[in-house]
Amino acid sequence: MATVTTGMLLVFGLIGVALVLFVTEWLPPDITAIGVLVSLVVFEPYTSVPPADAIAGFASSATVTIIAMYILSAGIQETGIVDRLGVHLARLTKGSERKLLGATVGTTGVAAGIINNTPVVAVFIPMITGIADRTHVSPSKLLLPLSYAAMLGGTLTLIGTSTNILASDLAAELAAQSPQQYPSLHAFSMFEFTPVGVVVLLVGSAYLLTIGRRLTPARIEPTADLTAEFDLDDHLSRVSVREESPLIGHVIDEADEMIETELDIEFDLLQVERDAETYFADSDHRLEAGDVLVARSTLQDLNRVTEAFDLRQRPRDSVEAVDLAGADEPGTLVEAITLPESRLVGRTVAEAKLEERFDTTVLAIRRGETLLQSDLGDVAIQAGDTLLLRSTPEAIEYLDESGAVVVTQRARSDRPHPDTPPENVAPLSAKTPLALGIMAAVIGAAALDLLPIVIAALGGVFAMVATGCLRANEAYDAVSWNVIFLLAGVLPLGVAMQRTGGAELIADLLVQSAAVLPVFGVLVLFYVLTGLLANVITPVASVVLLVPIAAETASSIGATAFTFVMVVMFAASSAFMTPIGYQTNLMVYGPGGYRFTDYVRVGAPLQALLSVVATATIVLYFGV
Incomplete structure (x- = not known):
């Protein structure tokens, strides 16, 4: 020994x-x-x-190959071919939970053998959640098998x-x-x-x-409203502006700041409803008597606000996801998750400055089985947190594309028929055949021992960028650098x-x-x-x-x-x-x-x- x-x-x-x-x-x-x-x-x-051996992990063929595979996977993802699978899954399964589970496991398992399994799951989560919503199936019955199938594949x-x-x-x-x-x-x-x-x-x-x-x-209940999923019944309210309210004449953001400053509370004024029209929090509309305000706060703080600013509570007028989504502002209420590499991880909600920079309000946070609905400004965001966000479509698109969050569900103003194809499915890119050909060439060159896998993968990265299948900045953004540093460090x-x-x-x-x-x-x-x-x-x-x-x-x-x-x-x-x-x-x-x-x-x-x-x-x- x-x-x-x-x-x-x-x-x-x-x-x-x-x-x-x-x-x-x-x-x-x-x-x-x-x-x-x-x-x-x-x-x-x-x-x-010695130092040279300690940092050799950053130059090892395994590390370089993994970086290249992240980029190649992003190139395939950009073609839209993975997203299109959702359309076919929805049509093939026709609302059957058993068929949907079989299609999810089968499709994910095979795809994960060709494309790195992490981006496959990132693409499939919103797709599967959307199909589950349309077919009245609990997403919980599908998402864990989705992850396991990707690992098996x-x-x-x-x-x-x-x-x-x-x-x-x-x-x-x-x-x-x-x-x-x-x-x-x-x-x-x-x-x-x-x-x-x-x-x-x-x-x-x-x-x-x-x-x-x-x-x-x-x-999660299969037809649960997003606000109900996050148990926000006691945190979302409607109040009316009375004739003598000091908020009259102020734009929405000003009114919100007045309330928070004067009462030293956390209060989010989300939108204003006037004559069947809805005005978002960042609009320049000034408040008038009779306006209905939709706000997020605790009931205790709401009572203080209504008394201090001459507002009238509407206790029987509940707020649901469809009210915050709205036909005129589709998809502005979303569920999103934070991945380990997200720049939001480790920051409190206040430090992330989502409201100031992106007009985005965090309404609630689900962390495993724990729901956080109040004092969110002091909550440090962790990897794997699910955030309920109220934002603009443009801001949500930016946060999703930048990797800050992955959008998994969008509130709708109506519930589509199960056979209705998913929304916002972009057509396949004109470069789809080229990207698939590059990936096939990489696999073929490595399989036939024409080139070492690391060289074949790097050649594929060059081809992806040189042919316009992927932009250079997208290639760098595609890499999960936390995984690379973990690998090189251990x-x-x-x-x-x-x-x-x-x-x-x-x-x-x-x-x-x-x-x-x-x-x-x-x-x-x-x-x-x-x-x-x-x-x-x-x-x-x-x-x-x-x-x-x-x-x-x-x-x-x-x-x-x-x-x-x-x-x-x-x-x-x-x-x-x-x-x-x-x-x-x-x-x-x-x-x-x-x-x-x-x-x-x-x-x-x-x-x-x-x-x-x-x-x-x-x-x-x-x-x-």
């Missing part, structure tokens, strides 16, 4: 601190990873990680998910360092493990359509584990399990361990930590290292049990109204099922 050294203990200590920070999210995971990188260099005499090809690319790169590095110890290891080809991925996708899909369908809760941790003997020590401990377990049992143990770690510290970090250990263990017991690495890679894509384990899980957390325990209830049986199915299929296909 490897000798325990000071450097080994130090690296284990850094891993422990990183695990705590990953789980508690006291810092964003990518910032934690950068802190680990810096710490490894500061303690170089013990960790054996990511196992189909090398480019399906970033963990596949990372595992391939780590395997190639280990083979280069110790060719005699790891003769079976090499960089993976495009479709090398596709047969295993097909089995995983089919078994996982069958589970989602049967047992998973029964376990997935309907947290890669040196794997290096330190190997150089200090930490990987060898853990492998020696796991080798002892081979004395009581068959090789298949050891593989299942690795699958379970990797899956559990992926649920709390992200798949990327679990792959970095466990691929070297898996290879070392295989070498020690005379098994095939390639098979062990494959098990780790597939297990890393099975982080089904927490919303924080994988980004797509976090993306559907708010829009589905899920509880944390829903992921355990639906995901744990699936993870247990695949620990046997995936491992057995890998053993049958690649041997031990």
Whole structure:
């Protein structure tokens, strides 16, 4: 067994601190990873990680390939072909929940094998939510299977998910360092493990359509009004302006500021209704006697406002989503989620200055099963939060396109027939064939070993931009830089584990399990361990930590290292049990109204099922 050294203990200590920070999210995971990188260099005499090796992750082929795949996926997304799938899904399913679930799982799973699964889910969330609304199906019954199907589909090809690319790169590095110890290891080809991925996708899909369908809760009522979803009955009110009100003669924004300043309360004046006309908060219309004001506030604050400014409450006149959407201002009330890379994350609602900069009011925030409706100015926005926004169509479009939020639902002034195609579906771009051809060329060049995957992907990026399928600024915006920094930051941790003997020590401990377990049992143990770690510290970090250990263990017991690495890679894509384990899980957390325990209830049986199915299929296909 490897000798325990000071450097080994130090690296284990850094891993422990990183695990705590990953789980508690006291810092964003990518910032934690950068802190680990810096710490490894500061303690170089013990960790054996010099500065050049610490920052090598930023130039690794895995990191560069993942950046390129984000851009290529954006190029495909810009064609509109993914959006058009919603039209066909709506027509094919015709309001049947079972058919809609089958179409969602089938379409997403296949698409995620070709396009990076994160942007696939980002596009599919509003599409699926819209179809669910039209067909009176709870979106909660569809969004969690959507995320799981995207994760399953990511196992189909090398480019399906970033963990596949990372595992391939780590395997190639280990083979280069110790060719005699790891003769079976090499960089993976495009479709090398596709047969295993097909089995995983089919078994996982069958589970989602049967047992998973029964376990997935309907947290959100299928026909729920957006204001009802966020339980705003006591926070949205109508009041009338009396003849003597001091607000008369002031524009809406001025009136709002007067109320907040004089009473020192949080009060949002959303719109004014006059003679069947509705005026938005940023308009220059001056208030008149008889105007009806629609406002967001607590009932206690509303009572103070009506008394101080001579207004009359209209308690029987409720405010619904259709009132805030309005036929003359379609889509101005929206539900949107914040992704980890959003610039809003970490800022309070007041610091984000959405009202001042974008005429956008945050009416409520859903965070898992918690609803926040008051004192929102002091609430710090977190990744995965679902925001109910009242804004202008132009501002919402800007916030959506800039990546600040992803719009998942828009309030309507009417409810369309289930067979009505989705709104605002743009026609396919004239460059659709070109973008698809570029993506096919990248896949073909890599699959036929004409070019390394990293070079083929970079060539595809050049072609996308050079041919006008994607603008240069759109290419940079398409990259989830937090994922890139997380990846580059944790890669040196794997290096330190190997150089200090930490990987060898853990492998020696796991080798002892081979004395009581068959090789298949050891593989299942690795699958379970990797899956559990992926649920709390992200798949990327679990792959970095466990691929070297898996290879070392295989070498020690005379098994095939390639098979062990494959098990780790597939297990890393099975982080089904927490919303924080994988980004797509976090993306559907708010829009589905899920509880944390829903992921355990639906995901744990699936993870247990695949620990046997995936491992057995890998053993049958690649041997031990």
